[in-house]
Amino acid sequence: MKPVIVTKGITKTYQPDTIPVHALRGVDLTIDEGEFVAIVGPSGSGKTTLLNIIGGLDRPSAGYIEVGGKDISKFSDNALIDFRRDHIGFVFQAYNLIPVLTALENVEFVMLLQQLPKEKRNQRAMELLHAVGLDDKVNKRPIELSGGQQQRVAVARALASKPAFVLADEPTANLDSVSTGQLLDIMANLNQEEQMTFVFSTHDQRVIDRAHRVITLEDGKIISDRKGHV
Amino acid sequence: MLLSLAWRNIWRNKRRTLITAASVLFAVLFSSVMQSIQHGTWDHMVDNVVNYYYGYLQIQGKKFWDDRSIDEVIDRQTLLEKLPEGFKNSYPLVPRLESFALASAGNRTQGALMIGIDPEAENALTGLKGRISKGDYWQSSPEGILVGEGLAENFKIDVGDTLIFLSQGYHGANAIGEYPVRGLIHFASPDLSKTMVYLHLEDAQQFYATGDQITSLVVGLKDKEELPGAIKALHSDLDTATYAVKDWQEMMPELMQAKEMDTASANVILIILYIIISFGIFGTILMMTKDRQYELGVLLSIGMRRMQLFGMMWMEVVMIGLVGVAMGFLISVPLVKYLSLHPFQMTGEYAKAYEKFGAEPIIPPAFDWNIFSWQVLFVFVITTVLAFYPFWVIRKMKPVEAMRL
Ligand SMILES: Nc1ncnc2c1ncn2[C@@H]1O[C@H](COP(=O)(O)OP(=O)(O)O)[C@@H](O)[C@H]1O
Ligand SMILES: [Mg+2]
Numbered sequence: 001m002k003p004v005i006v007t008k009g010i011t012k013t014y015q016p017d018t019i020p021v022h023a024l025r026g027v028d029l030t031i032d033e034g035e036f037v038a039i040v041g042p043s044g045s046g047k048t049t050l051l052n053i054i055g056g057l058d059r060p061s062a063g064y065i066e067v068g069g070k071d072i073s074k075f076s077d078n079a080l081i082d083f084r085r086d087h088i089g090f091v092f093q094a095y096n097l098i099p100v101l102t103a104l105e106n107v108e109f110v111m112l113l114q115q116l117p118k119e120k121r122n123q124r125a126m127e128l129l130h131a132v133g134l135d136d137k138v139n140k141r142p143i144e145l146s147g148g149q150q151q152r153v154a155v156a157r158a159l160a161s162k163p164a165f166v167l168a169d170e171p172t173a174n175l176d177s178v179s180t181g182q183l184l185d186i187m188a189n190l191n192q193e194e195q196m197t198f199v200f201s202t203h204d205q206r207v208i209d210r211a212h213r214v215i216t217l218e219d220g221k222i223i224s225d226r227k228g229h230v
Numbered sequence: 231m232l233l234s235l236a237w238r239n240i241w242r243n244k245r246r247t248l249i250t251a252a253s254v255l256f257a258v259l260f261s262s263v264m265q266s267i268q269h270g271t272w273d274h275m276v277d278n279v280v281n282y283y284y285g286y287l288q289i290q291g292k293k294f295w296d297d298r299s300i301d302e303v304i305d306r307q308t309l310l311e312k313l314p315e316g317f318k319n320s321y322p323l324v325p326r327l328e329s330f331a332l333a334s335a336g337n338r339t340q341g342a343l344m345i346g347i348d349p350e351a352e353n354a355l356t357g358l359k360g361r362i363s364k365g366d367y368w369q370s371s372p373e374g375i376l377v378g379e380g381l382a383e384n385f386k387i388d389v390g391d392t393l394i395f396l397s398q399g400y401h402g403a404n405a406i407g408e409y410p411v412r413g414l415i416h417f418a419s420p421d422l423s424k425t426m427v428y429l430h431l432e433d434a435q436q437f438y439a440t441g442d443q444i445t446s447l448v449v450g451l452k453d454k455e456e457l458p459g460a461i462k463a464l465h466s467d468l469d470t471a472t473y474a475v476k477d478w479q480e481m482m483p484e485l486m487q488a489k490e491m492d493t494a495s496a497n498v499i500l501i502i503l504y505i506i507i508s509f510g511i512f513g514t515i516l517m518m519t520k521d522r523q524y525e526l527g528v529l530l531s532i533g534m535r536r537m538q539l540f541g542m543m544w545m546e547v548v549m550i551g552l553v554g555v556a557m558g559f560l561i562s563v564p565l566v567k568y569l570s571l572h573p574f575q576m577t578g579e580y581a582k583a584y585e586k587f588g589a590e591p592i593i594p595p596a597f598d599w600n601i602f603s604w605q606v607l608f609v610f611v612i613t614t615v616l617a618f619y620p621f622w623v624i625r626k627m628k629p630v631e632a633m634r635l
Binding site: 052055057058077078081082084085086090092095096098099100101105108109110112113114157161 | 231232235238239241242524525528529530531532533534535536538628629630633
């Protein structure tokens with residue numbers, strides 16, 4: 001299997017000048033194409049920091065990082081933005097969507113930034129909304145959707161640019177158990193059928209149980225890395 | 231879609247957008263009405279003075295304007311021959327011989343401006359005949375003079391009475407003459423009313439002993455627009471050592487100065503107004519940028535470039551400004567149009583100030599699209615400049631920090 005994410009000795013220290021906070025203390029990690037990975041650990045263990053660094057939203061204090069075969073630490077600001085647009089799908093904890101755009105337009109948005117023609121954008125956005133079970137909500141604004149539906153639109157948007165992998169930082173933290181189950185079903189399904197790689201953080205046991213690989217962080221270090229669940 | 235996104239974004243906070251647009255509306259309304267009145271007033275005043283007496287363009291003896299001496303006359307026939315081809319057919323040419331004289335009747339004496347005119351040409355240019363309040367305009371006979379009502383009042387004389395004039399004539403000759411008053415002329419300006427005396431050009435030439443000479447020839451242009459062409463033609467054909475070509479601005483320096491000062495102080499008011507409005511718009515921009523930190527962070531995260539983000543914010547700011555301009559136009563265009571068709575009458579001090587310049591005391595606001603297009607440009611520039619704030623915020627924005635809840 002081809003690795004899509006490789007990190008070696010990643011550290012991240014916040015406020016290095018005053019009271020340093022060591023959010024990550026040397027993380028070595030390889031995630032292969034098609035994996036379905038949960039990053040778990042108590043609050044403050046460094047999950048968000050790690051995902052941000054992998055996603056090119058933040059830079060490590062030290063260490064090596066390779067995403068999709070590229071050393072993104074050397075990218076310029078615009079190159080990094082374009083890289084995120086073209087190769088990484090993001091799902092945040094909440095408020096993912098542009099409030100004034102419909103579900104369809106939100107999904108189309110990334111493709112618009114990629115300057116795909118209208119036809120293509122529209123077709124793919126419809127397919128993706130179908131895949132997340134929202135055919136009947138395409139013209140709804142985020143405010144008209146439930147939290148679970150909004151997160152599903154966010155997943156559809158994350159997939160719009162056909163990224164190498166999807167990063168989701170606690171995507172179910174604001175959802176009830178039914179919506180959590182639905183979102184996980186959809187993600188697992190996309191992973192199964194399309195070999196889409198998912199890396200998500202969580203501290204919800206029901207979510208952890210669905211992962212194929214569970215990486216546990218504590219105090220900025222990986223303390224366990226279990227594979228096996230199918 | 232970016233455009234439609236920006237448009238939808240500005241209506242997320244309807245109240246804020248409307249309040250901001252309303253402040254622009256107010257600025258547009260205030261400044262376009264004020265400028266229309268201002269331009270209209272000055273145009274009206276200039277037109278008045280120009281049409282009342284000066285005309286847009288005069289040809290004079292070289293030093294006449296500065297010296298006002300009867301010796302600075304020019305030969306009428308020679309000048310007419312030297313005029314550019316076609317001038318005689320294109321424009322009315324109105325000859326005058328004017329100089330100061332002492333007028334007296336009974337035991338009273340005062341200064342007067344005696345103007346020898348060609349009644350027909352003069353009337354065509356200035357509508358002098360229409361301003362006669364008593365008596366007639368040389369219809370029944372060619373003799374006699376027309377005097378301002380104020381002057382008649384000073385002398386306590388009326389139509390049919392006689393005035394004696396004394397002055398220095400051409401090359402030191404004694405000028406003395408006695409003329410019956412055949413009519414009174416109404417002047418809005420009390421100063422003019424007290425000093426103006428019109429008589430036949432031939433009578434004036436005889437009085438001043440100039441022969442067929444004149445002090446000035448008014449070229450009756452219809453419009454200021456014709457001025458540059460006419461001046462150019464005159465300069466190439468006339469000997470500038472003998473003749474001076476004066477346009478209305480040169481003949482009315484005080485008026486021009488007053489106009490410039492008035493315009494400058496009006497502009498200061500407008501600038502202050504727009505600065506105040508700018509603060510309001512800036513407040514809105516601050517809130518717009520702050521409220522949407524998280525969202526801007528998301529957009530940056532999912533791959534929208536900083537310039538694209540900025541472009542969106544810029545469009546939003548400009549759109550709010552233009553919505554205000556559009557609303558301002560909706561009110562001010564018909565309003566100014568209406569006012570320009572229904573000028574209002576002035577009273578009190580203002581009316582007096584007008585009359586001083588010989589102008590009718592009315593305000594006819596000018597309807598000029600330029601005034602409106604300047605507003606668009608102004609608001610566009612202001613909003614664009616203010617949009618540098620989000621530019622600056624977005625430029626250094628870090629998605630992770632923007633999205634920290
Ligand atoms: N911008 C920051 N400045 C200072 N400390 C930070 C910052 N972001 C995170 N931290 C700290 O880094 C550690 C890891 O945080 P985070 O990655 O958010 O953990 P998790 O997502 O697992 O809760 C925590 O101690 C947190 O307080
Ligand atoms: Mg976190």
